[in-house]
Amino acid sequence: MTGSQFLQILKCLTGESLRQAVASHLFPLLLFYSAMIITLAGTVRFTNIPEASSYEIAQRAPVEEAARVGKEELEKSGIPLIQGEIRLLFGAVKIPWVKFRENAVRYFESMLVFFTSDAVGLIFALIWTAGFIPEFLQGFWWNMLRLRPLSTGFMLLGKTFSIVIVLSLHGIILIGGSWIALGISTNVWNGLFLWSFAILVVQFICFYPASVFLGTWSRSTMVAIIGSIAFWAICWMVNQARISNLSATTAESSSGVAIWLIDIAYWALPKPIDFSIILSDLMGTIKEFPPPTAWMNALETGHIMPFASIGTSLISSVVVLWFSCMELKDPVKE
């Protein structure tokens, strides 16, 4: 197969997945969800929160300054503390704020990623795309596809890749749209927020193969939805168990065999908590919205190794995809 033929196939399958995505029952809900997130980002307003770059110590001081020099000292010098407000949804929600505008944006962004590229965003993406593979493998249509001179595994991989492209397109709209809306409404353009797009796509590549496998094995959308969410939950628990073990004192820690088993499971499965921590670190939001202490400790003590974590998660997804392809093995080659 030539490169141009490969691209042609990928283009067709992407077009098919795009139509499938738009035709899915969840698409209107997804549009509404995306519009809501972008609207939320676009309606952020700050009251009495100065920018760090234009901050004049003689006018107002952030809360850290008060902690450093002492509140009384600061009051004696006549410098007022920042006592601002973040307003969301046209003022319907008000959050008191005592730091700079940049900090406020990072704080808001760290909340936003939870709904776009972290847990909620990812689970939403998994539910949305869970039916794509079972539909693709629907009896008659799959027989039509099997009558083509290509291996069934190649077709499944092509379809999976096309779904990743569709998800990425949606990610561009959701995350790019939120970033632009937030930038316009706050005048703070934090480019690091765009890392959340990369993490969303990588996380999806790591978790979606489980849905592909379940869809291939059962040909059922419901099994793919429930199974892929359960898989994410198991991965999350294994990840949390390992972090807990790392930060546990000798008396609290699990038995040697349990630690060993958790370690094996940790390295063999995708690591959702690691992804969250890596994302917070990349975006620089970790100070504004600090994760649980155990997670912070794991990061600070070097137990979360971003490249190893992402690399092994990707390897596990390749293994699951391989099993999915085996599930579809051509009957005449058995």
Add this chain to the structure above:
Amino acid sequence: MTECILKIENVSKAFKTIRKSKIQALDNLCLSVPKGAIIGLVGSNRAGKSTLLKLVLGLIKPDSGSITRFSKPVSDRSTLKHIGAVLESPIFPSHLTPTAILHILGSLSGIASEDLSRMIIEALTKVGLEDRQEQSVGGFSRGMTQRLLIAQAILATPPLLILDEPLEGLDFDARQKVRDLLIDWRQEGRSVILVSHELEEIEALCDRIILLANGKILRDEPIENWRGNSQGPFLQKAMQLACANTTPIG
């Protein structure tokens, strides 16, 4: 000597029922298909016609025996690009248009993109769907779906067409189009295996008719031998006679 494009040797296939009893769908069957012929496969329900087609297409695996397509074993998927097939009970993804379906199937068959658009228009025109190429197939009638099914089979003008009940759901005009198409197909030196319960079509189109019963070939002869001296429709009577008198020939 006529080139043989499909050879089936001693093929058997059995299925297990829910009650775990065995149904012998095909029993030690031998058959060859030459180039440039329309072969009719007839028989009652459960005679083994559809099973035979699925085996030839590689959709199921035989229990024993061998099948070669274009001198290559059926496990060689590359030969599938020389075959166009119409399968029973078509259900296309409802969100796709005929053009999108043919684009996907054509691309996966290895047709270059520069030729594909032209070939799609040609195939849709031949089956009379040219004015509905951008309509979602979700709203298609049974007949329109069947036309699309035929369009995908002829898209790459393959040397062998395998058609399982291709006329099902088609109106008079569409049937005539398919009939003309198959006659042209033979004239261009291509072959067709046609499974149909519509005996008049088989009589009108086929050069050779194979009667299957209980997974075995009861009679396999040129159309002239089936017709004999009969005037008008003859196949129904000849089939009944064959079922009553003939010993299976394998």
